[in-house]
Amino acid sequence: MKIGLVGLGRMGGNIARRLMQAGHQVVAWDRSDEAVQALAKDGAEAATGLQDMATKLANKAVWWVMLPAGAPTEDTIAEIAKLAKDGDVVIDGGNSFYKDDIRRAKMLAEQGIHYVDVGTSGGVWGLERGYCMMIGGDKETVDHLDPIFDALAPGLGDIVRTPGRVADKVDARAEKGYIHAGPAGAGHFVKMIHNGIEYGLMQAYAEGFDILKSKNSDKLPEDERFDLNLTDIAEVWRRGSVISSWLLDLTAIALAKDEMLEQFSGHVADSGEGQWTIDAAMEEKVPANVLTASLFARYRSRIEHTYGDKVLSAMRFGFGGHTEIPQ
Amino acid sequence: MKIGLVGLGRMGGNIARRLMQAGHQVVAWDRSDEAVQALAKDGAEAATGLQDMATKLANKAVWWVMLPAGAPTEDTIAEIAKLAKDGDVVIDGGNSFYKDDIRRAKMLAEQGIHYVDVGTSGGVWGLERGYCMMIGGDKETVDHLDPIFDALAPGLGDIVRTPGRVADKVDARAEKGYIHAGPAGAGHFVKMIHNGIEYGLMQAYAEGFDILKSKNSDKLPEDERFDLNLTDIAEVWRRGSVISSWLLDLTAIALAKDEMLEQFSGHVADSGEGQWTIDAAMEEKVPANVLTASLFARYRSRIEHTYGDKVLSAMRFGFGGHTEIPQ
């Protein structure tokens, strides 16, 4: 198929390359001319802008937008909407909020344009490993785009197959690494929850390694300390333990390089998905203590001292509880 | 009654004074001679040591130990055990762990000595307001000591009486500010949970004021900010709102003095009770998310950057999630 790729950052560029490796044609544009030229060298057709891309794409054009969520994606899709024709497909492959997808899909449907949202996991490893994709949109359109998704996905590979999957109850595409999750928005919704879970998993490991490391802290009596080798612990857990995972693999790599992790400041960023996951939990009235605590740990990591902590001290000062004997 | 008071810090000294104001006799000792002399000036009989105190106390001596929990209390009670006689009473008025009470009560009982644990709330305000006391020990002994507790307690005062209390189901002493909670250990157990709750209440206010203050943060778009007067907010909540409390009164006082609370570093200490409360919850298999989060917020306040946060960053670096587009 012929795909117009808008946004050639690390993710967009690699997606274009993986598509071309599978024999698809890519028309590429990015506001950075350098990025466009780099991809043209790898075989893409360079566009000079969205207008030019509209010309270069055949009828029933497929536009893949791969930009940061929020204004960049919103504005670009609005612009494409002016150029796109009845029967075109607009794919948002970024990290958009799923309610924006629902809104945009409705808006574009009025023009006869199909909207598909693709949540993508796999990070910078995707070019090599393939992208795990969660897709939202109407069935006909998603089926029509199957050759694209099939090319991007990891495929069956050598991952052990899950026993017990019954062909007529499940989506065969799941084993190849992509699913049609539901109508527009469902792709990003599932990806959002994926990231929410990711925060929780990461924080579970983080707390565990913290407790291991602090077992040698001078807060403990000397004869209760252990000086543990965290690098080896991460490694051994990769091998037959219940908590083996890809995130643990990454941790083992990082620790092997520098067990003290000194290159990292301790300030941890968060993208929108963690927060949106909690919003979804609250809308559904589902308790989500672990996912929320994970998000809050990141907020806290970026604050030196909270005002709240000072309020605590002020109260303690007030009732005299900071003295040695009971309050 | 005649009471031997061991430990004349801020709490011990004030307790002695309140006892003497009510007509009780106090024999006082502290390892600081200065503290002993100060109290002697206020009417106490100065002892030169525990041995001397044993001599000065009548038969059926009452020893009130008011020392920091742990070794100071443990060692002192062990020493008193050598001097005390059958029928004596040893009171631990500090913040001991209730399982230590149970153990010590058993040990002393073998010598015919009664053990009473008194958990005390009210802080430095107790001399004036009276002490709220939770008492553990055998009934006969606690009843025998009633004149002491009655003198220390706030009494009915002008606090509105709880409607519906039925005389034959409740302990009349509760309205005067003290209760016989149960056998040895029960006093400190109830006081321990009191402190656990205290942590939770304090953290609830702390988080609330943090969100109020951060409503003016530059993390928000300018037109979504409010510059709120926290001093007035604390004050107004004292007056008819559902969340009025003594801790809020203290907050209002602190904010009136300095809304920025600049004298406080943001490092918040914790005493043992918070931790013991969580231990008790876990032993009983009771979920206690709020009390635990309150304790952990204090731990976190004293750490600049956690190792766990660096582990998070290392993983993010590993999967490339720290770039602008999806992971």
Added chain:
Amino acid sequence: MKIGLVGLGRMGGNIARRLMQAGHQVVAWDRSDEAVQALAKDGAEAATGLQDMATKLANKAVWWVMLPAGAPTEDTIAEIAKLAKDGDVVIDGGNSFYKDDIRRAKMLAEQGIHYVDVGTSGGVWGLERGYCMMIGGDKETVDHLDPIFDALAPGLGDIVRTPGRVADKVDARAEKGYIHAGPAGAGHFVKMIHNGIEYGLMQAYAEGFDILKSKNSDKLPEDERFDLNLTDIAEVWRRGSVISSWLLDLTAIALAKDEMLEQFSGHVADSGEGQWTIDAAMEEKVPANVLTASLFARYRSRIEHTYGDKVLSAMRFGFGGHTEIPQ
């Protein structure tokens, strides 16, 4: 002043009564004719509808809307907007989301109508104790309405005054139980955080009493149990302890009536403010573990078994960890 009161439920009716007791005139309307007649008997001027109320209110009319947040308030204000004239004031005294206030204030300002949002705490006790109010709106309008707020507020009463309040830094109204918190929306924002804190305080007590009660659970070895009198514990904590509060007073009343609290199912409702408080915390990137855990505890109280719990069991079954020996 003359006030049009729309919504004569428990809160609206009592507000009207307290206003009339202070000499204000009230024009009253409710979709329940019975409620209107009841208030007319107490001295209010009965209106037959909003149109009639518009006629009965003088120029510069003051409309006080006291309805459930969401559609009832939204629709009523929209209808009033059609009837109101330049210079009128619309007060939303319910529990609206503060962003709705901001939006409505902008909309009404275009017609020259002033919008004031009043967050009110004090519950059904307000008629007697007075209402604690947090007010948002433009200064001139809020100052103009001062006689109304002054009548509704508790006033100085016999609550001890906060030492150290400096007249020129603080709002004198705070001591009387109401504040002008800021522009439109600020009143409900402060009230919203108030409720968020309330959830946290309540949960702290709830967990504490749970641990006290479960100290007699058969999950503990028999010699580690205490059979504690929770009624007396609540009572004694009211008297001089650090955790005394109005919520504790209410707890003491409930326990005095029935320590087992058998009339309550254990399902706990939540209104919108808890959720909105967490939203605000996330927008500001403020960690709020305690307030969130409090909200989630309520969600959890209304679910018999979560699907998540079954997922846990399914994993445990998968790795065989449910057997007696290590996983």
Added chain:
Amino acid sequence: MKIGLVGLGRMGGNIARRLMQAGHQVVAWDRSDEAVQALAKDGAEAATGLQDMATKLANKAVWWVMLPAGAPTEDTIAEIAKLAKDGDVVIDGGNSFYKDDIRRAKMLAEQGIHYVDVGTSGGVWGLERGYCMMIGGDKETVDHLDPIFDALAPGLGDIVRTPGRVADKVDARAEKGYIHAGPAGAGHFVKMIHNGIEYGLMQAYAEGFDILKSKNSDKLPEDERFDLNLTDIAEVWRRGSVISSWLLDLTAIALAKDEMLEQFSGHVADSGEGQWTIDAAMEEKVPANVLTASLFARYRSRIEHTYGDKVLSAMRFGFGGHTEIPQ
């Protein structure tokens, strides 16, 4: 080597089998004669009791105790201590609390007996996949036992090797699936934290799947619902996503079998390690909100209604907050 295996449950039996498959000799005993005979059929030497086992084991006997933690392990080791000789080794392969290891190691050292604690992960899959082991004890003894651990471990297998491991900084055994973590107790300490992390990981997935499932809940407006296929979602996440893991593999298997997970009641058990992990965190003053929330979620899963929830309702009833309009 010749190993005496005490406790032939699912774990003990499989360990014995894997040892024999590697050419080691096993003397086996269990209080169930049936279990002993089953293993004898597979090649083990049956013992009639610990005394008999002592006779059958050569000098420098190796005793592997594979029993539930607590009394069964404690009592058995005490009995072995009476039979063991200077130079013998006692291995505790169960899930003991690490402080019990430290105590027992000291006690046995006085008799010249070496104590080794082995934390084992891998569950019922270990016979086939090999056991991931974390070992505590003195270096000489652990090195001496290497043939045993080497036989039980998974070995390098086809798991991708971690890049960057520097031979002289790391323990080569880690890549084969076992480590010498430190002195006695260190093995079980690391295993304990492993389980603490496991709870956190599991709860992160549980909450995520709960939010996915509840996206179809009737608590949401109809046009905001998605009816998601959780079976396919679990499957697709196994393939190239950031959150792929063995626990997710197990989840995918369970969902493929029955997406509703109807065979599970929703009551989730917990073994001691979760609680001990929180104890360790508190001793070290390390915040561990996620691991704690995971543990508490399990407690909560086993309670129908908490008393705390009723306390909340009682307060709400008290202030009238259960009515439709503001509190």
